[in-house]
Amino acid sequence: MNFVLLALSLIFVIIPLVLSKTLNLGLEKDSVIATIRSIIQLLAVGYILQFVFDAENYFYIFLMIALMIGAAVQNARKKGVSIKGITWKLVVTFVFIEVLTQGILLGLNITPATAQYIIPISGMVIGNSMVLSILFLNRFTSELDSREDETELILSLGGTPKQAIHRPLIASIQASTIPTIESQKTIGLVQLPGMMSGQIIAGADPLQAVMFQLLIIFLLLTTAVVTSVILGFLSYPTLFNERMQLVLPGKK
Amino acid sequence: MMTKDTQAAIQFSHVTFKSGEQEILHDITGWFPRNRITTLVGPSGAGKTTLFRLCNGLISPTSGDIYIDDRKIESYDPVQLRRKVGIALQSATMVSGTVRYNLALPMELQGKELSDERAKELITVVGLDESFLERKAKDLSGGQRQKLSIARTLVNQPEILLLDEITSSLDRVSQQEIEELIVRINEKYGTTIMWITHNLRQALSIGDYTWVMMDGELVETGESSLLKNPQNPRVQTFVKGETE
DSSP states (O other), X not given: OOHHHHHHTTHHHHHHHHHHHHHTOOOHHHHHHXXXXXXXXXXXXXXXXXXXXXXXXXXXXXXHHHHHHHHHHHHHGGGGTTSTTHHHHHHHHHHHHHHHHHHHHHHTTSSOSSHHHHHHHHHHHHHHHHHHHHHHHXXXXXXXXXXXXXXXXXXXXXXXXXXXXXXXXXXXXXXXXXXXXXXXHSTTTSOOOHHHHHHHHTXXXXXXXXXXXXXXXXXXXXXXXXXXXXXXXXXGGGGBOTTOOBOOTTOO | OOXXXXXXXXXXXXXXXXXXXXXXXXXXXXXXXXXXXEEEEOOTTSSHHHHHHHHTTSSOOSEEEEEETTEEGXXXXXXXXXXXXXXXXXXXXXXXXXXXXXXXXXXXXXXXXXXXXXXXXXHHHTTOOGGGGGSBGGGSOHHXXXXXXXXXXXXXXXXXXXXESTTTTSOHHHHHHHHHHHHHHHHXXXXXXXXXXXXXXXXXXXXXXXXXXXXXXXXXEEEGGGGGSOSXXXXXXXXXXXXX
16 A cells, blocks of 8 residues: 555545535545544554654653553543543553553553554554443443432331442443443454454454454453443442432532 | 320420521420320421421421420430331332232341241231232332331331321222221320321311311310311311311
């Protein structure tokens, strides 16, 4: 692939633009912005990754991961602003999941300790953790709202905050992890995963690509469940005060 | 007479409760006598439910003090307080599952089991048949849910029972059944009962004492017969409006 061929691929941007214009879909502006942003962002990342790979310096790897976590926190916290201390709770969650996954991968020599492996895998793990956090926070705040009576009932009968929040918490953890588990059930049948397809296109041995893809699938399963569980258990205590009274976000 | 010879189960001293900037309860000072039935009457928005939520420890007063058996409410462990002061709300919220599961909930929260014998005893006390135990709680009628809600609150053997408009949405027959049940619980277990009701006939016939609340204030209190001849002009207007 070179820049000339890449320029030719812009045909795939022109097709929806033409359709949008013809059918008055109103997608032209957003499509152009999305295209320009993706070109700039990915090319910038490409050059940065090239620099980090060449530098072979762990400081740059650390810096890249810190930036990823920072961006993920910034994005996910918008969905949980009503939960006290959500920023540091997200930081703890993302750092924990990163340390856990890289600790296992590097500790057991499953992947080499080079930027070429650490950064892309970290990106996938943190990115998925961010999406899971958003799904979890969305569901958790709506569960708290819809099950307020039930939560107070359990408190009124002498239950602890942990017992009172058990059902909304478990329902939110299940709801946020189900899409990951369900998509993994049909993987390879409906569509080939992006990373595996990319490797095959780049000339890698398909079996090797499959093995790496399986590694990522297993990683993402851990990421999904651990993210929801950690975020849930970090979040629920802030919903109660020291008198074990429910202090719902946004309510006085 | 409602004198100090009767011991206080719950006392309020200049209790105020605010939600944000809005004052829900204003300077409430009064008491509920032990082992008796006290009814709380007053128009909607008078702060009656908020008062109950304060007694069960679901919320805390903005200022003032509440005493349960002469001890400040803050000195109780919240879990112990809520087992001592049981509350059954108008909504009669049920968790998904059978009647037996809902009935056993207070025991489950303590890591214990509710024996079959006790479950049958409680369900019978509230006037439901034993066969109800295996039914889905969501399939119960409004009156049956209220009865189950009371039975569930009784599992903790509360010394004080707060009942929040538990008969307001029920038909006449169900209302009467619950009225009889309240009197029976009071007589059988010596439970102190506070009962919010809109029905002045209920307040007169069931309650030993009455609190009349309006706009977050305790306007008049005394033996239930006060409702026949209230002194406060606002209460006179309210009683007239309710009985006409």
